[in-house]
Amino acid sequence: MHIGFQRSGGRGEYEVVGSHSGYTAISLQGWTFYLWWPDGLVRDTDLELEPAESGKPRLRSLRSPQFQIGRMIASMLMLPDPRREYSKTERGLPVIRPKGYVLSRVGFGPDTEFTGMADRVTIHPSFVNLDNLTDSVSIGVEQRWQRIEAVYASIDRLPDAIRARVAFHRDFMASGGAVTTVLVSAVTALIRDLQGATDPWNSSPGADPLPVLEQILGIAPTLGPALPPPDEIGEEEPEVSARSAHQYRLAKMRGASGRSFSTSVRNAYSGRCLFCGGVFGGIPGVRSGVDAAHILAWSKYDLDVVQNGISLCKLHHWAFDAALLMPIYENGKYSLHFTELATDIDQSSLALLGQSDFEIPTQWFPADKAQWPSPRYLDRLYADLAISFTS
Ligand SMILES: [Zn+2]
Structure with a gap:
């Protein structure tokens, strides 16, 4: 229907x-x-x-x-x-x-x-x-909305006037009220301001504000399917189903992008685990013992950029994915904290994972600070997981 x-x-x-x-x-x-x-x-x-x-x-x-x-x-x-x-x-x-x-x-x-x-x-x-x-x-409504939420999450980095427009949209949506022409006017004003801004944003051929915002914020373009899978669209929509099927076929071929994310992250950290400092990757003749962990899940956000990755050893990849041990960014420093989920792990096992309130030494991070884990992505992750910390 x-x-x-x-x-x-x-x-x-x-x-x-x-x-x-x-x-x-x-x-x-x-x-x-x-x-x-x-x-x-x-x-x-x-x-x-x-x-x-x-x-x-x-x-x-x-x-x-x-x-x-x-x-x-x-x-x-x-x-x-x-x-x-x-x-x-x-x-x-x-x-x-x-x-x-x-x-x-x-x-x-x-x-x-x-x-x-x-x-x-x-x-x-x-x-x-x-x-x-x-x-x-x-x-696809769901995918487009996720892109909009990723822009909301990075709103602090937008130029003042644009930030105010995007904040208005975000707050209006968060209010949950019925949508009115007030929101239409807000989007019209956002598009006008984006087009009125100086180069290179005004070279955008269309008037879709979303890719322009992503470009300003350096958010990687979305490569995955934009539409829901064909079986969710149904037989009554042959045209859109065909478009969707095409997108999912292309997505199968894009494994190469995932591999380059993994390589980029592990290289940026020179094979070191950010949580324990162990160098378990990049050793000639030894299979890599570090993984490129996504901060925000690829399936949900499709952010294959190094700032959305952390190089972690197998043990710490598990501890991070299980939301037991998380990095927190505060006052320019990253430190590790156990979450409430770790409460039931016995003390000696916990000690193998690390210690809470541990400040991560700067030499464990990539040499290029632009590749350090994005505090905004971390904040977004805490919000998504509704995490609370024990200390
Ligand atoms: Zn480790």
């Missing part, structure tokens, strides 16, 4: 098409629509499926003035404001330009819920299609 933009009629309306979990569009007439988001929040959309006198049921906005789902989701995804008339969109690439495209489709993800008692459907959007007169792109 998906929400589709009505290409004729020119009123910027959306209809519901297909079926999902045994429900058809016709059976959802009169139901209200809620929007689940990858941040875990569910928002009211003030949209209702209007009974169809003829044809397909339309999504009607209960607000005045009307606020359609295309503008709502575009602003949540930090995309420029779409058009309401397909015939007035632009031609050629890039598709993502202010008022240059329509948000033509919102796919229902597999977790979309139907609550018959309350006549309420909670959409888990899995992808959106953006179309102009000649071209079309598909964007």
Whole structure:
């Protein structure tokens, strides 16, 4: 099932098409629509499926003035404001330009819920299609949102004016309130400020603010699939399924990038474990005893940069992955701390892992300070794991 933009009629309306979990569009007439988001929040959309006198049921906005789902989701995804008339969109690439495209489709993800008692459907959007007169792109909602969260996490490094715009977006989303034109205006202002900034940012051919923000922050471009896997998209969406299948085939071929991350991290640390200082790698004729551990999980963030890696021996790789022993960055220094998860390990075993409050000597780090573990990624990791420390 998906929400589709009505290409004729020119009123910027959306209809519901297909079926999902045994429900058809016709059976959802009169139901209200809620929007689940990858941040875990569910928002009211003030949209209702209007009974169809003829044809397909339309999504009607209960607000005045009307606020359609295309503008709502575009602003949540930090995309420029779409058009309401397909015939007035632009031609050629890039598709993502202010008022240059329509948000033509919102796919229902597999977790979309139907609550018959309350006549309420909670959409888990899995992808959106953006179309102009000649071209079309598909964007995976979950993956795009993870990229936005990675920008939020690095917000301190943005220039002042841009930081304020991104902070506004972050705070608006975190409030969990219904999305309004206030968010649309905020994204429009962000795009304007990014384009108004000095070189090299204004050379961006499109108006998608996200890659520009990533470029400013030095966040590695995302190489993995942007869409959900084909089996989550379903047979009713052959075009998007085919795009997804293509992305997953490409992803299989990208093992080379992972290998270069591993080599770069181990070389940066000259084969040394950052937690114990042991040099167990780079020894001629001996298989490497150090691993390149990701701070933020590759699968979730796709950050194959050395600052997202730590060289660790096998024992400390386990202790780090199990969230028993973690580095903390404070006042320009990194120190090791046991987390509460380590409480049940006996004292002599614990002593083999290290000691809490241990300041890591600077000579154990890469010679190039730019390659040291990113404090922002570490903060993000603590937040993701909801870690608490014993000291
Ligand atoms: Zn070690």
